[in-house]
Amino acid sequence: MSVSTSKYLQVPYREGGREFDGCDCYGLISLFSREEQGFDLLDYKREPTALLESYCDHFDKIQIDEVQPFDFIVLSKEFEGDHCGIMIDNRHFIHMMIGCGVAVSKLSTWQRRVFGIYRRKRL
Numbered sequence: 001m002s003v004s005t006s007k008y009l010q011v012p013y014r015e016g017g018r019e020f021d022g023c024d025c026y027g028l029i030s031l032f033s034r035e036e037q038g039f040d041l042l043d044y045k046r047e048p049t050a051l052l053e054s055y056c057d058h059f060d061k062i063q064i065d066e067v068q069p070f071d072f073i074v075l076s077k078e079f080e081g082d083h084c085g086i087m088i089d090n091r092h093f094i095h096m097m098i099g100c101g102v103a104v105s106k107l108s109t110w111q112r113r114v115f116g117i118y119r120r121k122r123l
Contacts, residue, residue, distance in 0.1 A: 004036050004070070005088045012101045018043070025084050025096040029072050032086050036070070037120055059118040067107070067117055074115045087117070 008031070014022025018030050030041045039058065062071065067090050075083040075095075085095030088104070097103040107114075 005032075005086060005094055008032065008086075008094060009102050009104075011096075013096050013098055023096055028094070028096050028102065029084050029086055032070075033120070039120065058121055060121055062117050062119050064107075064111070064114060064117060068119065070120075072118045072120075073107075074118065075110055075113045076115050077113065 008028065011020055011028065011031070012022045013024065014027075015024050016027070017023040018027040020031065023031055026041075030043070033039050033041050059072075067073075067087050069087055069089055071087040073085050073087055073093050073095075075085070077083045083095065085093040085105075087093045087107075091107050092104055093107060093110075094102050094104055
């Protein structure tokens with residue numbers, strides 16, 4: 001795990017949170033984007049997929065076989081694009097889980113639920 005993602009492992013789950021003292025899944029990628037990429041994501045009241053796709057000038061949607069560390073992954077838990085996380089290598093990602101905070105998961109375990117993978121464009 002990279003230094004950039006390891007500091008996020010102790011962030012607790014907090015619905016609507018956007019800071020190190022607590023985040024939900026979108027809060028985690030929002031916090032990471034702000035702290036590591038210098039880019040503030042807009043807050044949302046809808047699924048992460050729609051929000052990231054609205055950033056078409058800033059993100060590229062990529063294929064699963066092209067995944068790299070720090071790509072954002074959007075998953076479907078209950079409905080399309082309702083969960084998200086951050087790739088830490090080409091096989092693992094971090095995301096928020098209710099009741100335990102940040103979890104490290106294998107991409108292969110969630111692969112059938114992958115809705116999209118997004119990479120910040122180099123501007």
